[in-house]
Amino acid sequence: MMGDRESVAIVLGTRPEIIKLSSLIPLLDEICKLTVIHTGQHYDFEMDGVFFDELNLRRPDYQLKVGSLGALEQITKITLGVRKTLPSDVQLVIVQGDTNTTLGGALAASKMKIPVAHVEAGCRSFNRAMPEEVNRILVDHISSLLFAPDMDSRKHLLDEGIDRQNIFVVGDTVVDACKRMSMHVSAQDFKREFGIDSERYALATIHRAETTDCLERLRNVAASLNLVSEMIDIVLPLHPRTRKALETHRIRLGKRVHILNPIGYRNFIAALKGATMVFTDSGGVQKEAGILNVPCLILRDETEWMDMVKRGKNIIVGTKPNRVTKIVRTLLEDKTRLERMKKQPSGLKSGASKNIVNILIGKKLE
């Protein structure tokens, strides 16, 4: 049994990691000596601090202040920082997802011969041009506990030769965070606070390097949003990476695309709840859309979360303006199709963090 003597560390550093670990951290604080190390990959209040505040999350024990750097510099700085910071008695290091923080944290632990547990193991886009795909594959292969969100992810791990005894299908921790927040927020409050007076609107997020770092794709996404905004107003909380890319390339968005700074979790979930549909290249948002029954149009050519697509809840629309607008027009004109997407069950269940803790309790850490 895990108890007060067991020493566990969590390494996190970006917006989705904070959200997706927010239900696990308090549970671990109750059963072991937990050290939370924040790498500082995200650091603006609206990308970081706001989530600790709104999710009532205790502050990290250490802040590495790594900041924004090239991938290799960032991963190296995180790896060395984590190595220096891990308590000498640590028996397990937990990381989540597929960011440079995830890889840096896992790499430090692995090289120090400390077991790694990977939350959200096994998800794959099968597109190795994405930095996230490389990160998640590497982390899975140096982890000794793989907490997979679903059976697809388990299969990917088995196909790559990972020992089945180390894989546990626990569900997705984003469900806990999203359901908890959605109980306390309303779309009306969001609209009032941000002065959105149109009766219906679509929400959009874009930030993946895959989109922002390829000019053709970025131009296509912007053109798609501009054309869609002639049919329905769009609310676009803009990731700093995307803001920079749009400014650098002088790409303009139409006046019915309401650009906001990144918004906190409370406002984001409120905005999502009231949206007619959501356009995104985000991983977490695809799941949250499924949980809240908001039709989700994925502005990519593939997704890690195929289950939701197969269920008819989400649609991969790509980035080409003709295709995107054709699909949106059909959905807006044929209400039954939109309703059908909303009504499909997402298959997503709460309790992933509790499942992880129960598995850890059943294990004796060495």
Ligand code: UD1
């Ligand atoms: C990272 C993850 C991505 C994840 C995303 C969540 C990697 C390789 N990518 O991408 O998988 O989906 O986080 O949002 O780890 N910036 C700020 N303020 C901040 C943070 C970043 O202005 O607080 C700007 C900086 O200019 C920085 C850029 O955003 O260079 C990109 O940040 P970075 O952390 O490198 O990657 P993300 O695009 O956020």
Ligand code: UDP
């Ligand atoms: N999110 C948020 N405010 C925003 C945009 C996104 O709170 O302005 C939340 C969203 O609800 C989701 C998470 O951030 O839980 C997703 O993060 P992101 O899209 O940055 O990363 P990804 O999930 O693609 O790794």
